[in-house]
Amino acid sequence: MPDRNEAALQFLLTRRSRPAKTLTDPAPDRAALQPILTAAARSPDHGKLEPWRFIVLERGALARLADLVETRGAERNEAPAQIAKAKSAYQDSPLAVVVVSAPVQSDKIPKIEQVYSAGAVxxxxxxxxxxxGWGANWLTGWPVYDRTFLRDGLGLGDDETVAGVIHIGTQTNPPPERPRPDLDAITTWVDA
Structure with a gap:
């Protein structure tokens, strides 16, 4: 039998994201965020290309991006409720880490594998x-698909996209439980 890491397995079997709207200060400082980013950077990366990078958004940057969401939403004719929801994700967040998918040219590693690596991150x-011990939630939303928001707000190049925005802070409420997938319905066993 292989050696089991029972604590890690139990964590994975019971982990629950914390809704971003329930997160508040304090958020991790740079020293507390360092091991979190280090763990994320150990994700599978076929070819060791590092086809992703991090942008850490602190309060000032989040406020600036909330204003840009409002401006871009109006320019795009987004519904007022969708603008408000997207704005609040930035305005109310204590800290967020943007995971940028930044595929590199490779003759050996297909772009899709590099994008999947960013998702793993x-x-x-x-x-x-x-x-x-922090509360955290992985979000996206319409702003991360808007090239103007990506360029003007985050400084992304034309070949870069956002794989996710991970909001991190102190949870104010216990996370809600939700239904989980029926393994029998989504699993096919192949023996021969």
Whole structure:
């Protein structure tokens, strides 16, 4: 039998994201965020290309982005409720880490594998924040698909996208439980 890490397995079997709207100050400072980012950077990365990077958004940057969401939402004719929801995700967040998918040219590693690696970084970052005792939630929303918001707000290049925005802070309420997938319905066993 392999050696089991029972604590890690129990964490993964019971982990729950904390709704971003329930997160408040304090948020991790740079020293507390360092091991969380380090854990996320250990995600599978076929070819060791590091096709992702982090942008840490502190309060001032989040306020600036909330204003940009409002401006861009009006320019895009987004529904007022959608603008308000997206604005509040930035305005009310104590801290957020943007995981930027930044595929690199490679003859060996397809772009799709590099994009999947960025998704793995998001989950590792979320789990590392939760395991560190913080509340955390992985969000996106219409602003991260708007090229003007990405360019003007986050400084992303034309070949970069956002894999996820991980909001991190102190949880104010216990996380709600939700239904989980029926493993029998989503699993196929193949023996031959």
């Amino acid at each position: 998001c989950l590792a970052l979320l789990n590392a924040a939760l395991a560190s």
